[in-house]
Amino acid sequence: MVARARGGARLQCLSLFIVIHFLVVSANFFKPFNVSYDHRALIIDGQRRMLISGGIHYPRATPEMWPDLIAKSKEGGLDVIQTYVFWNGHEPVKGQYFFEGRYDLVKFVKLVGGSGLYLHLRIGPYVCAEWNFGGFPVWLRDIPGIVFRTNNDPFKEEMQRFVKKIVDLMREEMLFSWQGGPIIMLQIENEYGNIEHSFGPEGREYVKWAARMALGLGAGVPWIMCRQTDAPENIIDACNAYYCDGYKPNSHNKPIFWTEDWDGWYTTWGGSLPHRPVEDLAFAVARFFERGGSFQNYYMYFGGTNFGRTAGGPFYITSYDYDAPIDEYGLLSEPKWGHLKDLHAAIKLCEPALVAADSPQYIKLGPKQEAHVYHANARVDSLNSTWHGSQSRCSAFLANIDERKTTTVRFLGQSYTLPPWSVSILPDCKNVVFNTAKVAAQTSIKPVELALPYFSDISTLQQFTAHAEGFNKRASWLTVKEPIRVWSEKNFTVEGILEHLNVTKDYSDYLWYFTRIYVSDDDLAFWEENKVSPAVTIDSMRDVLRIFINGQLIGSVIGHWVKVVQPVQFQKGYNDLVLLSQTVGLQNYGAFLERDGAGFKGQTKLTGFKDGDIDLSNLSWTYQVGLQGEHLKLYTQQNNKEAEWTDLTLDEIPSTFTWYKTYFDAPAGVDPVALDLGSMGKGQAWVNGHHLGRYWTLVAPEGGCQEICDYRGAYSSGKCTTNCGKPTQTWYHIPRSWLQASNNLLVLFEETGGNPFEISIKIRSARVICAQVSETHYPPLHKWVHPDFIDGNISVKDMTPEMQLQCQDGYIISSIEFASYGTPQGSCQKFSRSNCHAPNSLSVVAKACEGRIKCSISISNAVFGGDPCHGIVKTLAAQARCVSSTKVGSSQY
Numbered sequence: 001m002v003a004r005a006r007g008g009a010r011l012q013c014l015s016l017f018i019v020i021h022f023l024v025v026s027a028n029f030f031k032p033f034n035v036s037y038d039h040r041a042l043i044i045d046g047q048r049r050m051l052i053s054g055g056i057h058y059p060r061a062t063p064e065m066w067p068d069l070i071a072k073s074k075e076g077g078l079d080v081i082q083t084y085v086f087w088n089g090h091e092p093v094k095g096q097y098f099f100e101g102r103y104d105l106v107k108f109v110k111l112v113g114g115s116g117l118y119l120h121l122r123i124g125p126y127v128c129a130e131w132n133f134g135g136f137p138v139w140l141r142d143i144p145g146i147v148f149r150t151n152n153d154p155f156k157e158e159m160q161r162f163v164k165k166i167v168d169l170m171r172e173e174m175l176f177s178w179q180g181g182p183i184i185m186l187q188i189e190n191e192y193g194n195i196e197h198s199f200g201p202e203g204r205e206y207v208k209w210a211a212r213m214a215l216g217l218g219a220g221v222p223w224i225m226c227r228q229t230d231a232p233e234n235i236i237d238a239c240n241a242y243y244c245d246g247y248k249p250n251s252h253n254k255p256i257f258w259t260e261d262w263d264g265w266y267t268t269w270g271g272s273l274p275h276r277p278v279e280d281l282a283f284a285v286a287r288f289f290e291r292g293g294s295f296q297n298y299y300m301y302f303g304g305t306n307f308g309r310t311a312g313g314p315f316y317i318t319s320y321d322y323d324a325p326i327d328e329y330g331l332l333s334e335p336k337w338g339h340l341k342d343l344h345a346a347i348k349l350c351e352p353a354l355v356a357a358d359s360p361q362y363i364k365l366g367p368k369q370e371a372h373v374y375h376a377n378a379r380v381d382s383l384n385s386t387w388h389g390s391q392s393r394c395s396a397f398l399a400n401i402d403e404r405k406t407t408t409v410r411f412l413g414q415s416y417t418l419p420p421w422s423v424s425i426l427p428d429c430k431n432v433v434f435n436t437a438k439v440a441a442q443t444s445i446k447p448v449e450l451a452l453p454y455f456s457d458i459s460t461l462q463q464f465t466a467h468a469e470g471f472n473k474r475a476s477w478l479t480v481k482e483p484i485r486v487w488s489e490k491n492f493t494v495e496g497i498l499e500h501l502n503v504t505k506d507y508s509d510y511l512w513y514f515t516r517i518y519v520s521d522d523d524l525a526f527w528e529e530n531k532v533s534p535a536v537t538i539d540s541m542r543d544v545l546r547i548f549i550n551g552q553l554i555g556s557v558i559g560h561w562v563k564v565v566q567p568v569q570f571q572k573g574y575n576d577l578v579l580l581s582q583t584v585g586l587q588n589y590g591a592f593l594e595r596d597g598a599g600f601k602g603q604t605k606l607t608g609f610k611d612g613d614i615d616l617s618n619l620s621w622t623y624q625v626g627l628q629g630e631h632l633k634l635y636t637q638q639n640n641k642e643a644e645w646t647d648l649t650l651d652e653i654p655s656t657f658t659w660y661k662t663y664f665d666a667p668a669g670v671d672p673v674a675l676d677l678g679s680m681g682k683g684q685a686w687v688n689g690h691h692l693g694r695y696w697t698l699v700a701p702e703g704g705c706q707e708i709c710d711y712r713g714a715y716s717s718g719k720c721t722t723n724c725g726k727p728t729q730t731w732y733h734i735p736r737s738w739l740q741a742s743n744n745l746l747v748l749f750e751e752t753g754g755n756p757f758e759i760s761i762k763i764r765s766a767r768v769i770c771a772q773v774s775e776t777h778y779p780p781l782h783k784w785v786h787p788d789f790i791d792g793n794i795s796v797k798d799m800t801p802e803m804q805l806q807c808q809d810g811y812i813i814s815s816i817e818f819a820s821y822g823t824p825q826g827s828c829q830k831f832s833r834s835n836c837h838a839p840n841s842l843s844v845v846a847k848a849c850e851g852r853i854k855c856s857i858s859i860s861n862a863v864f865g866g867d868p869c870h871g872i873v874k875t876l877a878a879q880a881r882c883v884s885s886t887k888v889g890s891s892q893y
Contacts, residue, residue: 041255041355053081074115082120088136089102207225223235346781369401487628508630581600777801
């Protein structure tokens with residue numbers, strides 16, 4: 001009996017093992033494949049590949065958003081998703097790991113694999129990324145003797161431990177390509193070449209060590225280093241920049257990779273908003289593949305949101321939209337997304353020739369015009385000759401790098417007109433399928449509109465009062481003051497001025513310094529007789545300093561390591577002097593981050609006293625970390641009632657250092673939700689306990705923005721900016737998954753004063769879509785892979801350009817607001833007819849589009865009943881309005 005029982009147990013264990021093994025194997029996303037590389041490209045399962053990648057940082061979205069973001073990336077033509085790994089998110093306390101919620105890295109990687117896309121994992125573990133402290137956990141700086149990112153044993157030990165943790169986790173979850181997973185490439189370090197000189201020989205040794213360490217982990221896929229010209233032989237060095245078409249790796253054995261193609265730029269509080277024109281971005285990408293590149297990644301494809309206190313510094317805003325093809329809310333940014341989708345399709349048509357040729361043949365077509373031709377076994381003898389070889393395996397790029405002039409060139413016996421600063425792509429070395437300057441993709445206008453109704457009728461709150469035009473409603477707000485005094489049992493008193501991060505460990509933005517100053521009659525008389533005032537003087541401080549005397553805010557200083565001279569007024573006798581040091585994102589870039597710190601540096605003193613200056617570092621100070629509201633967690637549903645909230649009245653605003661709360665209903669539908677905080681000052685916001693991030697209504701300078709953005713010529717972050725003279729950010733993303741149907745708790749901490757009665761909940765959607773397509777545009781890219789074209793049943797001459805309009809998911813085209821086939825003028829929302837106009841333009845477009853999610857209209861005279869003006873190039877311009885399909889009762893929708 002015992003033996004039989006043991007045998008049965010063995011059979012059960014074996015059966016369980018088989019089941020588990022089957023589940024693991026069946027969970028593979030791909031048939032296991034190897035990844036290697038040669039001098040031309042990454043080699044996936046034995047085949048060279050031209051790969052287009054896009055950056056999505058998993059913590060900058062919610063897990064509920066990830067599937068849609070990945071799906072839209074795949075639809076946009078991406079092969080790869082790229083992400084950093086955020087050390088401070090995964091190990092907030094040394095030895096205590098966190099892989100849940102927005103930091104569920106394994107889930108994110110599996111979702112990418114499940115979509116059929118590859119993944120490029122940039123472990124770093126330094127990430128920069130405009131992320132708090134560059135991704136380093138703040139506890140790292142407290143390790144004795146540590147120096148970050150150099151040949152320093154304490155740092156290398158911690159770095160290796162974390163990198164190994166991530167590699168082992170990915171291996172355990174069977175996520176590497178050779179296990180059937182999506183991970184095809186890893187990264188160690190990040191843009192270290194920018195600061196390597198700061199460390200001298202120890203920096204060079206560190207690069208070698210990092211490479212050896214990474215390769216020794218047995219990940220089984222290639223490793224890269226970006227911006228690292230001395231990357232060791234077995235590590236691919238890659239380019240990060242606005243343009244990388246001239247980049248060459250440090251070895252002929254390595255392919256040309258572009259790790260970060262900056263399709264926008266980050267934004268600081270009080271700054272204008274950067275935008276990169278899609279014509280220039282497409283030009284840069286086309287030039288990269290034209291001149292031998294094989295892996296290109298958009299930084300970012302989706303930027304997302306710096307939720308909580310994750311924004312880096314100094315002074316990076318909560319939004320990380322980055323002018324990416326998918327915006328902060330998860331909506332497509334058109335025409336950027338659509339034009340790049342067409343570009344990717346054109347490049348894929350060229351891939352057979354691109355991977356077959358070891359290098360392109362260069363042909364000069366003019367002073368600033370050139371061709372690069374790819375063919376496995378062919379060459380071009382002259383501009384007017386034909387190639388020698390198979391037409392199906394020949395692809396060409398024709399570039400005009402002139403910033404002003406349109407030029408006609410001769411190539412292989414044909415003429416081609418090239419707009420300035422553009423690339424034409426010829427997958428068959430004959431027919432142009434795409435030009436980077438000719439945008440046929442639609443433009444989407446995404447207003448942020450008031451959601452009605454949005455505030456709950458809760459019995460404990462006052463009745464709402466009507467407000468402006470009846471579209472907004474005032475909520476009842478409750479309020480409680482943040483005490484300007486010592487309240488924490490964990491406060492402590494020492495002599496001297498302590499460094500901010502050494503005290504807070506970055507658990508809060510806020511550090512309070514309390515002391516007392518005695519003022520004598522002699523001091524008062526001295527100030528009056530000499531017409532002087534005492535002042536707080538600090539050699540250097542960052543980011544925000546608030547100064548209180550006897551509980552009253554008397555001055556604020558904002559800056560990054562700036563000198564402080566703040567006049568103060570004291571009363572006779574003892575005065576409470578309070579210094580509140582605030583961080584607004586820790587430094588995320590540069591050498592010696594462990595030394596940067598926060599708070600005050602240098603001498604801190606009170607000047608102007610009768611007996612001389614008072615050295616404040618010789619005084620006893622009481623220290624208190626954070627806010628009482630933070631300590632009580634007033635922003636959570638469970639704890640918000642612990643404070644003595646009172647009704648807020650109009651005569652109490654504006655108020656500084658105040659907590660506010662109210663409740664609101666979630667807007668109906670599935671549109672992304674935004675919180676409009678334009679009426680507030682500076683602070684932080686929470687919804688149902690989720691930290692939306694910091695808010696601040698700093699205004700951008702009046703000058704520097706361009707009314708007309710010219711895509712031609714080299715781009716920089718100061719070109720094509722918008723929003724001058726307005727607050728940098730007023731809308732804050734509330735993910736739908738953080739909301740319930742009703743009674744959502746909104747809590748704000750306000751520092752400088754604002755009017756919460758003007759706060760509103762809004763929704764964001766693409767309500768208006770427009771497009772302009774002319775006879776000189778090219779037929780849609782999908783026509784080039786149509787069987788009839790491939791089989792020769794139709795020719796290029798049989799294909800015409802098309803206008804394509806499409807509403808976002810859940811919306812249909814309700815009306816055509818403008819349509820003109822001829823020579824329409826203006827741009828989206830500013831279209832107008834000209835003398836050349838087909839009278840039936842509106843009816844033709846309306847018949848094709850109204851009531852549909854998407855539609856297409858051929859650009860031809862036949863469609864519009866004839867030629868409205870002979871001998872002139874015709875254009876179709878159209879503007880449509882999209883409405884939610886749930887609001888339309890007809891079944892045809």
